Amino acid sequence: MTAADSRSLKTDQDQDETTRAAEPAAVSEREARQTAEAAREAEWRKPSFGKQLFLGRLRLDLIDPWPTPSAESVAEAERFVARVAEYAEAHIDNAQIERDASIPDDVLRGLADLGAFGMKIDKKYGGLGLSTHAYCQALTMLASANSSVSALLSAHQSIGVPQPLKLFGTEEQKSRFLPRLAAGEISAFLLTEPDVGSDPARLATTAEPVDGGYRLNGLKLWATNGTVADLLVVMAQVPRSEGHRGGITAFVVEADSSGITVERRNAFLGLRGLENSLTRFHDVFVPAENVIGREGQGLKIALTTLNTGRLSLPAVCVAAGKYCLRVAREWSGARVQWGRPVGQHEAIATKIAFIAATTYGLEAMLTLSCLLADDESNDIRIEAALVKLYASEMAWRMADETLQIRGGRGYETAESLAARGERATPVEQVLRDLRINRVFEGSTEIMHLFVAREAVDAHLAVAGDIIDPDATVGRKARAGVKAGGFYARWLPALAVGKGQLPRGYAEFGRLATHLRYVERASRRLARDTFYGMARWQGRMERKQAFLGRVVDIGAELFAMSAACTRARAEGTAEGWELADLFCHQARVRVDALFTALWDNSDARDAAAARKVLDGRYASLEAGILAHDDDRPWVAPWSTGPSEATDVRRRLRR
């Protein structure tokens, strides 16, 4: 048992003044939802393609013509990505990082010299001031060299200190911190705790106001870069008191402040080079000038940061798609079984086509979202969430299919392949490294709820009070009138559209048929969402399987729109073919999702799950050895000074 374990097992009586058992906050489902709702950006100041899509309006004009960055910005991006590629090829050794489970110091130094730590930081603070598109292209390139490297840079810039400061920081904070980060100091983002995963309302780390600032106490779990970071964004609860509105607040914290201990470096299924920590805060003083935004704004800052920050994970997924395509092409052409290259057997051919089409669709979706973020014409919060959700799910499927195409060799490590004299193709590593994308920065389930909330926002805005159990009769009546007016205009508009015209979207040539489908499907989606709301009313938010399908249909329709628009803008024969292929495949998925909206086993499944949880089918688990022990699922912990050895890795700079 480690010192840290023994601390965790202390009883209440053992605890002195400096040590307090951290009871998981008793937060009701309702309070958790209220916390999430309060953090939500309620306003829409710019148009949103995604929002309109869920309302049954295909606003192609918002994404077509394809946004065109300035020639200067394109040239700058190309130059930088070429330098990154050259550096990565010469210095980033994937096999070594995989073997040592560590990114060497000199690689981090080299990346800092390239400016990779300041890709998204304005030039005036020493950064490169690259566009979101260029940043994502560079991440795609780096992810192809090693996923832990791209994860480090993405956590540093997309959720670490630079992005929240860019959006919410004061000029003084920017000048104080950004030049350090641009030069290669590393940042991390610390929200998660043992009892706080998807649900931030349970946040237990406290920031108590003291003279000149705050005193932080708590334990933060799974902070990517936490073992090597110089600057941290820490989310902590400020108690409400006189002069303090309180609430979850974001702080910039110097990682070597007194009272901070990196108690563990966590290890995972994949991303073996990830520098991910368990970090304890004991009476850590943070000056008041390090609060980002205002007290109580922490979650809103985190969510707003993620609006564009979420695009970095799809950039990594695009890299995986491209790599899978290459492996699938080369291997399936070379490997002969049953008298033909395996790529010529239909079962494998369909997988290859899926990987090719999906990589094209995914890249179109990501690039479009990046360009929309850069030209600032659209609100892309729905698009970014859809790309994150779709990319993480589809990249996983692509990697899984690639492993299948490779057969037994797909399951074998690159090191083992090389030792037998075969090409060291790390498909199993790709699969392992990708898996976490479906969990972090908003799990698939949470992204479904996030997008669904935005998808039904217009309905809640006009009819929310009708289904709100707390609304007074007067509010319900007023909402009834408002809803009547809205639906009288909106519902008829869902009956007809350009998608029914034989020559609708003719400017898209052979792809016009797909855009007509998207237009019709968008109206159908809006109608089905409305039926769902009318049927389940206040219970709709519990219909997660239904809502998940609604969102998945939206993601496919967005991907199809992006693929068609991209093909038209590029005007290459390959592009037309791939967009066409992608749309054909997506339509099969969308049709199945529409069917499953109303023809499914959801209610049965929910009832069965309750029985499983009640232990009714426990006998089914007999006949195996359970490899668990009897320790708790979530280790109890207490505040107080650390008894663990600090495992922070200090880089040679």
Ligand SMILES: Cc1cc2nc3c(=O)[nH]c(=O)nc-3n(C[C@H](O)[C@H](O)[C@H](O)COP(=O)(O)OP(=O)(O)OC[C@H]3O[C@@H](n4cnc5c(N)ncnc54)[C@H](O)[C@@H]3O)c2cc1C
């Ligand atoms: C490698 C790695 C790196 C990470 N990096 C960071 C980091 O840098 N900073 C940081 O703060 N955190 C980080 N995290 C934490 C990560 O963001 C969380 O793992 C994630 O938010 C999910 O939380 P959880 O694991 O506690 O799952 P839980 O919240 O316990 O959820 C368990 C399951 O239930 C589902 N679920 C939860 N609530 C609902 C709901 N209301 N409806 C439907 N389904 C639900 C989830 O989707 C999940 O499938 C990292 C985690 C890992 C593993």
